[in-house]
Amino acid sequence: MIIENAEGVTPVVLQTMAGTSNARLKEIMEALVRHAHAFAREINLTEAEFEQGVDFLNRIGQTTNDAHNEGILFSDSIGFSTLVCLLNNGSNGATETAAALLGPFWRMHSPRTENGGSLLRSPTPGPALFANCLIKDQAGQPLAGVEVDVWHSSPVGLYENQDESQADMNLRGKFITDAQGRFGFRSVKPAGYPVPVHGPVGDMLRAQNRSHFRPAHIHFLAFKQGFKTLVTQVFVDDDEYLENDVVFGVTRALVGDYVRHDDKAPADDVEGPWYSLDYTFVMEHGLATLPHPPIK
Ligand code: BEZ
Numbered sequence: 001m002i003i004e005n006a007e008g009v010t011p012v013v014l015q016t017m018a019g020t021s022n023a024r025l026k027e028i029m030e031a032l033v034r035h036a037h038a039f040a041r042e043i044n045l046t047e048a049e050f051e052q053g054v055d056f057l058n059r060i061g062q063t064t065n066d067a068h069n070e071g072i073l074f075s076d077s078i079g080f081s082t083l084v085c086l087l088n089n090g091s092n093g094a095t096e097t098a099a100a101l102l103g104p105f106w107r108m109h110s111p112r113t114e115n116g117g118s119l120l121r122s123p124t125p126g127p128a129l130f131a132n133c134l135i136k137d138q139a140g141q142p143l144a145g146v147e148v149d150v151w152h153s154s155p156v157g158l159y160e161n162q163d164e165s166q167a168d169m170n171l172r173g174k175f176i177t178d179a180q181g182r183f184g185f186r187s188v189k190p191a192g193y194p195v196p197v198h199g200p201v202g203d204m205l206r207a208q209n210r211s212h213f214r215p216a217h218i219h220f221l222a223f224k225q226g227f228k229t230l231v232t233q234v235f236v237d238d239d240e241y242l243e244n245d246v247v248f249g250v251t252r253a254l255v256g257d258y259v260r261h262d263d264k265a266p267a268d269d270v271e272g273p274w275y276s277l278d279y280t281f282v283m284e285h286g287l288a289t290l291p292h293p294p295i296k
């Protein structure tokens with residue numbers, strides 16, 4: 001087909017893709033073309049800006065490797081990951097959900113840990129934290145036998161895979177809920193941390209004069225056949241970045257009650273103030289699938 005003018009490009013491209021056999025792929029690609037063309041029209045995209053945009057995309061790929069996923073970071077930092085999460089959870093966006101973005105630091109095969117056991121695999125200074133969690137279904141029934149991955153940053157804001165001073169799998173563990181739907185663990189209170197800014201996402205954040213910090217949180221991934229895998233984070237309520245998360249992960253449901261205690265701790269070796277976290281997760285019926293690990 002011969003293109004007559006700028007207006008004519010969009011229908012020609014759509015017509016060319018009309019033979020796509022996979023109906024969902026056809027729907028996605030048609031919407032992508034319509035929105036991409038409308039975007040260029042709306043902002044009168046110049047050729048120099050187009051080149052800069054393509055270079056930005058290329059650099060996202062070039063900055064990605066086995067230990068760092070710049071594509072996810074970009075999607076996170078423009079709120080796209082959270083949007084997709086909220087559209088797909090809480091009865092497809094109709095109700096509040098405990099789901100949140102996965103982030104780049106989930107690792108498969110974290111060490112199986114007894115209920116109430118510690119996530120510390122090497123000495124990790126910081127205030128002790130004792131977490132007691134419950135998992136229920138939407139009808140309020142406790143869910144036994146849920147496999148729960150837990151992972152978080154250290155009190156200086158580093159995940160074990162970013163920090164040579166921590167043992168492999170430090171501050172990571174896998175729990176199984178008991179007959180009452182409960183699991184718990186001992187750890188240290190996590191700190192917030194900066195997201196990596198060495199790539200094009202860093203350039204974008206600097207150009208937008210934005211903070212590149214995340215508020216402190218603990219990640220959870222709950223898996224049980226018959227239920228939609230729950231990927232989430234529970235945020236530390238007194239964190240200075242709670243209202244300014246660079247990746248837009250904080251929703252009301254996910255602000256945890258990290259209570260400071262100055263009395264005797266549940267373990268004899270705790271010195272100084274310690275924290276407790278009690279949190280209840282709700283899982284929806286659905287498909288139990290695991291995400292692709294963002295890092296290997
Ligand atoms: C995280 O929570 O681990 C995370 C999420 C998005 C970007 C960077 C880190």
Ligand code: FE
Nearest residue numbers: 103105217219
């Ligand atoms: Fe995190």
